Amino acid sequence: MRLRIDPRTGTAFELERGHYLTVIDPEGEQVSDLVAYNRDDTDEVISSGRSIDYASTLFLTTGHVLYSNRSRPMLTIVADEVGRHDFTLTPCSCDTFRILYGDRTPHHGCQGNLERALAPYSIPGDRIPIAFNVFMHVDVDGASGKIRVLPPKSRPGQRIVFRAEQDLVIAMTACSAGQSNNFRYKPIDFEVSATCPDWAREAAEPVPA
Amino acid sequence: MRLRIDPRTGTAFELERGHYLTVIDPEGEQVSDLVAYNRDDTDEVISSGRSIDYASTLFLTTGHVLYSNRSRPMLTIVADEVGRHDFTLTPCSCDTFRILYGDRTPHHGCQGNLERALAPYSIPGDRIPIAFNVFMHVDVDGASGKIRVLPPKSRPGQRIVFRAEQDLVIAMTACSAGQSNNFRYKPIDFEVSATCPDWAREAAEPVPA
Numbered sequence: 001m002r003l004r005i006d007p008r009t010g011t012a013f014e015l016e017r018g019h020y021l022t023v024i025d026p027e028g029e030q031v032s033d034l035v036a037y038n039r040d041d042t043d044e045v046i047s048s049g050r051s052i053d054y055a056s057t058l059f060l061t062t063g064h065v066l067y068s069n070r071s072r073p074m075l076t077i078v079a080d081e082v083g084r085h086d087f088t089l090t091p092c093s094c095d096t097f098r099i100l101y102g103d104r105t106p107h108h109g110c111q112g113n114l115e116r117a118l119a120p121y122s123i124p125g126d127r128i129p130i131a132f133n134v135f136m137h138v139d140v141d142g143a144s145g146k147i148r149v150l151p152p153k154s155r156p157g158q159r160i161v162f163r164a165e166q167d168l169v170i171a172m173t174a175c176s177a178g179q180s181n182n183f184r185y186k187p188i189d190f191e192v193s194a195t196c197p198d199w200a201r202e203a204a205e206p207v208p209a
Numbered sequence: 210m211r212l213r214i215d216p217r218t219g220t221a222f223e224l225e226r227g228h229y230l231t232v233i234d235p236e237g238e239q240v241s242d243l244v245a246y247n248r249d250d251t252d253e254v255i256s257s258g259r260s261i262d263y264a265s266t267l268f269l270t271t272g273h274v275l276y277s278n279r280s281r282p283m284l285t286i287v288a289d290e291v292g293r294h295d296f297t298l299t300p301c302s303c304d305t306f307r308i309l310y311g312d313r314t315p316h317h318g319c320q321g322n323l324e325r326a327l328a329p330y331s332i333p334g335d336r337i338p339i340a341f342n343v344f345m346h347v348d349v350d351g352a353s354g355k356i357r358v359l360p361p362k363s364r365p366g367q368r369i370v371f372r373a374e375q376d377l378v379i380a381m382t383a384c385s386a387g388q389s390n391n392f393r394y395k396p397i398d399f400e401v402s403a404t405c406p407d408w409a410r411e412a413a414e415p416v417p418a
Contacts, residue, residue, distance in 0.1 A: 090258030
């Protein structure tokens with residue numbers, strides 16, 4: 001069953017170990033900030049630093065594993081039709097809009113949406129880490145280090161599939177930051193399934209060395 | 210007073226708002242993983258994601274601010290004789306040595322040293338974020354995203370100076386990972402002062418636009 005995250009909102013749900021999460025960009029050029037917690041001990045949380053270190057790349061895609069702060073696999077990227085996501089930036093927040101955009105009455109952003117979605121799991125805002133920013137296109141100049149947030153490479157209907165390696169709490173948004181989605185705030189769709197979607201099984205590649 | 214962090218160890222201390230922390234690489238090519246917490250509420254912690262976002266660069270140096278997860282300034286880089294540090298990777302741990310180096314009896318790493326140093330402040334290992342890895346040289350290929358840990362650019366005696374923007378708990382290491390320090394495990398020195406060191410005041414540049 002396909003579910004929709006409305007523009008500038010978020011949601012949270014449990015994902016069983018071995019089950020699959022497909023994130024779909026229904027209209028193209030939209031970002032979804034994704035965070036994950038061990039369902040049974042929410043102090044264990046997705047870690048950009050560990051994941052980037054073990055993959056030796058900033059850009060995670062098919063075959064890469066998203067590790068926790070305890071160096072245990074949380075999610076494996078099983079298939080990826082877009083191939084470009086960000087794992088360096090935190091969810092946009094009212095502070096982001098204030099500091100980067102100069103907004104006087106800033107939106108609560110993905111941070112606010114994740115906090116609302118995670119409240120039923122007793123996970124406070126201070127525990128929201130660097131998100132895996134699905135479809136977010138952050139251009140990196142390797143020489144200077146400078147980054148630029150560009151429109152996502154995702155075209156309408158393109159997808160990424162994760163397999164849960166633990167019982168998880170997942171929270172996701174349809175991103176609220178104009179720069180991330182080319183200033184057209186759009187929805188994000190997702191599906192949870194007990195088996196790998198057929199297209200993804202066919203697309204899956206071996207884990208990179 | 211100059212203090213020394215012995216090879217493959219760590220330390221923690223309080224740093225008052227407005228005071229200065231100088232980190233010195235006494236022998237060259239060594240890394241110090243640095244984390245910071247609000248002394249009066251240790252749920253507020255240094256955030257790579259916020260800092261990189263607000264600076265729009267992966268490589269923070271003179272004039273840049275290290276922000277907390279609550280988007281408040283924690284440390285400002287007042288002077289920097291090296292100009293290359295990392296803010297993407299988590300502290301090395303026994304898992305790092307196991308996963309990346311294949312060690313069968315892995316060292317507890319910077320993660321273990323930070324946990325020991327932070328225990329008196331009741332800050333558990335799960336609360337250690339992506340560190341500001343002082344002098345760590347992570348080469349980034351902007352096209353592929355691939356990263357390589359290279360020997361630091363720091364020469365013997367080179368320094369970086371931070372000003373505390375809050376009352377902080379700081380924890381720091383002399384890094385335990387061979388790749389980070391060209392496989393020569395060395396000490397790190399530091400000094401705390403109530404006023405800005407003279408050389409740093411002269412070297413300070415305006416905040417980049």
